[in-house]
Amino acid sequence: MAHPVDIHVGKRIRHRRWLIGMTQQQLAEKVGIKFQQIQKYETGANRVSASRLWDISDALDVNISFFFEGLQDETAKVVPEKARVPADLMGDKEALDLVRSYYAIPENQRRRLFELARVLSDVA
Numbered sequence: 815m816a817h818p819v820d821i822h823v824g825k826r827i828r829h830r831r832w833l834i835g836m837t838q839q840q841l842a843e844k845v846g847i848k849f850q851q852i853q854k855y856e857t858g859a860n861r862v863s864a865s866r867l868w869d870i871s872d873a874l875d876v877n878i879s880f881f882f883e884g885l886q887d888e889t890a891k892v893v894p895e896k897a898r899v900p901a902d903l904m905g906d907k908e909a910l911d912l913v914r915s916y917y918a919i920p921e922n923q924r925r926r927l928f929e930l931a932r933v934l935s936d937v938a
Contacts, residue, residue, distance in 0.1 A: 816857070816858035816859060817858070817861070819885065820858040820860075820861050820862070821857075821858030822858075822881075822882075822884070822885050823855075823858075823862055823867070823881045823882070824855050824856040824857055824858040824862075825856070825858075826880060826881040826882075826883070826884075827841075827852075827855055827856055827862075827870060827874070827881065828856040830874045830876055830880065831856075831874060834874065834875070836874070837849075838852040838853060838856075841870070841873055841874070844869075844873035845866065845869045845870055845873055846869070847866075855870075867881060
């Protein structure tokens, strides 16, 4: 199954390509790949590597950030609010305290606590 980020980036590639009136074949030629690969990127079937996205952004005359615009809105539909991790997890004092406390627990008990947390997060 395609990752929501890959699908979003693919939609943005297609959107920009259509806006400037470029065919998949033309984009593929500018990037140096086959048009079938562009099709796979646009559907999210294949992930776009960083270097390939750089080439595509150059060919479509946009900044790389263009492909990620609106992503927050898209992923909010897919990832439940409770499952989100703060952007700066290691900058969160409570999270750091929790990690320190977790690793202070003996390993066999830590595994059991981990399983309990996993079960509770599935239920919540």
